[in-house]
Amino acid sequence: MPYRWTTETELELSPHRSLSPRGFAGVILLFFTLVLVPILAFLGTLALWGLLPFAMLALWGLWWGLRRSYADGAITEHLVLTPDSCRLTRHGPRGAHAEWACNPYWVRVTSHEDAGPVKHYVTLSGNGREVEIGAFLSEEERKRLYPELRAAISEMRAAAGPDGGAPRL
Incomplete structure (x- = not known):
């Protein structure tokens, strides 16, 4: 309450906190997994290195946004x-x-x-x-x-x- x-x-x-620390970890892991699925098709090609930075940037952006939300709600x-x-x-x-x-x-x-x-x-x-x-x-x-x-x-x-x-x- x-x-x-x-x-x-x-x-x-x-x-109120709608996302617990365990939920936070789950969201990050789920996002990481879903981003890797399409990237796996490019494994062993040069295109992988073109897509990987954008995928990791998106993951970092989600992580940063959720952490900032927690800090602002403290x-x-x-x-x-x-x-x-x-x-x-x-x-x-x-x-x-x-x-x-x-x-x-x-x-x-x-x-x-x-x-x-x-x-x-x-x-x-x-x-x-x-x-x-x-x-x-x-x-x-x-x-x-x-x-x-x-x-x-x-x-x-x-x-x-x-x-x-x-x-x-």
């Missing part, structure tokens, strides 16, 4: 809720890193049904900023995440109060 609550107050999100988001802090950390592709934090009492969870880069776009706002969460999830997953997130933040809000979790007198 692309998102899961590790505890009642910690949420981990990551994109995104993880981690949300930690405590009575005095709501902290979202995002680790993106190629070492990109971003953090956002706010008092849970002031956090607002919004689902933008049609406005946004994707349908049912979920954002957290507070501390003067609005940040996306789980934009890489499917529409159905974002629909499920929104009420769960609202409930979890409401619980923290009730525990925290506007002063950030300080005891109320």
